[in-house]
Amino acid sequence: MASFTIEKRELKSGELRYKATIFVKQQGRIIHRESKTFRKKELARTYGRNRISEIESQGVLKDKPVPLGVLLDKFILKENLWEKTGRTKRYVIQMLRDCDIARVLSDELRTSDLIEHCENRKKAGAAPATIYHDVAYLRSVMKKAKPVFDIKANPDIFEEAVPVLIEMGLVGKSQKRTRRPTDNELERLKEGLKDRQEFRSNGPTRIPFTDILDFSILTCMRIGEVCGLRWEDLNEEHKTVLVRDRKDPRKKEGNHMIVPLLGESFDIAMKQERRNDLIFPYNPRSVTAGFQRVRNSLGIKDLRYHDLRREGASRLFEKGYSIEEVAQVTGHRNLNILWQVYTQLYPHKLHEQY
Template sequence: MASYVIQPRKTAKGETRYRCLVRSSTGSESKTFGKHQVAKEWGILRCAAIENEAITGNLRRVTIFELLNMFYEDKDLWAATGRSKRYVIKMLMDCDIASIHADQLRTSDIIEHCKNRRDAGTGPSTVYQDISFLRSVMKKAKPVWNINANWQVFDEAVPVLIDMKLVGKAQKRTRRPTNDELVRLREGLRNRMDNHGASIPFTDILDFSILSCMRIGEVCRIRWDDLNEENKTVLVRDRKDPRKKAGNHMIVPLLGKSFEIVMSQPRTDDRIFPYNERSVTAGFQRVRNALGISDLRYHDMRREGASRLFEAGYSIEEVAQVTGHRNLNILWQVYTQLYPHKLHDKFKTA
């Protein structure tokens, strides 16, 4: 246990100086200051540092690269990691910051990394992911591997990075496909199915994704056993929820023609759409690129579906029952982009 005491002293010129004496089991040290508050702050910091050294004295010391690699090889941690985080962690292992020892990471090192990423054309929101995921791994270093890692440095670094505009939140995405784009996409996907002998029913999955507002991973995961034909609902298992990683099941209504699309699928597998989600999105991307449609992602179909429900007059609570959002504010701000001219149609039916 370290402690400190501050001793005021008069100089030959009559000025008051403050000597801070720090004592611990390993010895003592002192430093003199012109102000009492500065001496006090130094004493607090030195006591904390001495106690931290005593705690971490038996901890292992590795580079950030080694730490990231250990995380990568730990199946219990890696299996629960999403694709985005996996990609970022692999990328960080090739960056200059990976050569620094985890216990010696400084704010200046983090700033330099963020500047390098910015200069390479990476946006502030993506750079923020680097910092967030690196902090997450470093915070696990001591309890999981008995490794000393200075994860507390991020508390100091993040406000500075924000001030320097090196990191920031992602801009709200508002992209919706136009009717013309959807017509062209359906035609292009049909041609792909005919000309390439594709077994994936791209057009059915595209229309179902819009009507159900499901993520493509959820579409490819729903099962025949979870379908209630009488009520026209399906149980969607493990829906994405930041507060709950598993067991977040929801009964979702199959509105409009989505139920008909489901019933038209062959029952050759336990799943209704037994396809790899990456193959579905890859086919969509190839057709989209060939058509010259820019800045349109498959996930935008989810926004399109939610926006259509709002335009049709569904309440936010009803839309949330379809999309699976627990936070209604996120649903309204992120997953809706209403067309103002659609209000004329609603007014005519009022």
Template sequence: MASYSIEKRKKADGSFSYRCGIIVKKSGKIIHREQKTFSKKALAVTWGKNRCAYLEENDVLEINKVITINELLNLYFENHDLWNATGTTKRYVINMLMDCDISKIKTNALKTSDLIEHCKNRRDAGAGPATVYHDIAYLRSVMKKALPVWNITANFAIFEAAIPVLIDMKLVGKSQKRTRRPTTNELDKLKLGLQQRMDSSTNNTVHIPFVDILDFSILTCMRIGEVCRLKWDDLNEDHKTIFVRDRKDPRKKEGNHMIVPLLGGSFDIVKRQPKTDELIFPYKSPSITSGFQRVRNKLGINDLRYHDLRREGASRLFEKGYSLEEVAQVTGHKNLNILWTVYTQLFPHKLHDKFADESSGDGA
């Protein structure tokens, strides 16, 4: 017999949430338990009724089967529909979790104390709070799919109670805002180093134009993955724009297409690329970032990532006087607050140049 109950809970902001708890009893003993939280009571009631009906119509003992977290992660890995749609970072974390002690725990027996121990182990191994948070977030994501995809009971509800505790203990947290921009001197050294790498390349089949790609990345504010997906057919030479497909977005990546202006010398960079492929830059993005990192490390340039070039490009546009909405048209940001707070780091001395330009215009 399956039954549900609704618990009204007040949140920190004064609003309410509604937790629907379901239990299934057989011979007077609870053989299955699960819960889910909703923003509205009506949604919680609907889910509770539908879920109880499903559990009574199906064999709850079969649904209630459990395996280890390691086995569940392997099931996720072997499911092509899920794995092929999984991003690089999440794949890395899932593979890493398979080798952690937490993977030995049964899916229905995971406790807050287990998550605390895992986070402490990761912290002691040198991982920061933001990195450890990925472990927790991606493990929760996999465990939420256990029941609907494989009919396996997994205690994913424990994360709702555990995450505030982990935050209070400072074991997990958000990544700190990066403010790193390359200096002019660093960029000059990088370009020289990348050019020397190109000149000394012994690979006769692939000659990656590192300098062009670096300049293009800054001028367009594109992620390296986006740069390497650009197609000649999507280039509009009359308007000097390019159709960028599947731009990254927290809510929707697939189908998130944008027309992006090719500002500065970025259009000229595209035009001088040889048309040997349907792609404008037919190279693997890991090869480009790897080459960048090798040159950076050889030059002794510290704490500079390839993705920082995106911030550099956005900051340059702001310094040139482009509005927030105009810069977003280049970067692809839907959330303007994120664009301003995360991808902007203005150099104060650049304001002198803007003032000089405006003064020059007044005197004309």
């Protein structure tokens, strides 16, 4: 919905000026604001009426630059874009709306603006890998400015800016994690998780934390994948399960994959109660939250739930599976990433194979 106001201002010389400000609201939020000043009130009023008519007939932002905050808002309001946006990217985009860089016009973004933003984030304690997400996701939104919203923007500035930001050490890739839980840590975690599930057994939902922990390691699945497995996709004859929409940077949906349930993972799945369509009908966040509370209470440092995926892949390599066979379990299309990121072999295990 478009509207305008006229504000009267008096110059030091005593002359009067009339500022016409155009507002466009969507879902109760201002998504566009522009203004122009005139010597006469009637000229300002005529401009306001004509501009509103133009907006309603041609669209609010037809091939015009807007503050980056407005562009970010439009991205958020575009359902078929926002619904396909991951949780981390959503958080970053919403955070960027409150940063100084959001006031920069979409076609006037300069490398110096990005440097200033990254320096401010660094002063606030953000790591280079975290700041890189700001730059990457802002770039992603700006690339859609012209084709999706017909907004003038200059996303090509990132070609110049990113190498400079890397050279300055303001952005960078996250360090490769090599953390694997020790046998002692896993035993302590299982005891702690067992106590937690027994303590909460009287509640409406009893999460089998220890089963899910073992299943996550044996299958190398992400916790979201574990909690999304369906009974109808379980093949009891072949001891396999279909993992739907498995994460893939090149394909967001429809990346279904049949995965073998090795070792005891099949038995763990079969002993779950068939309460609904899901084998593990629990909120992934509740599972990781329980894991984190037990981990913290035990004083176990720097261990994330996702590290269990690396633990599972490394165990398969130590058992002698080939990289292609391990990829059938983990779902990796890029074998180089699987080898470099998801394996951390214990040298002493080589003695057992020898």
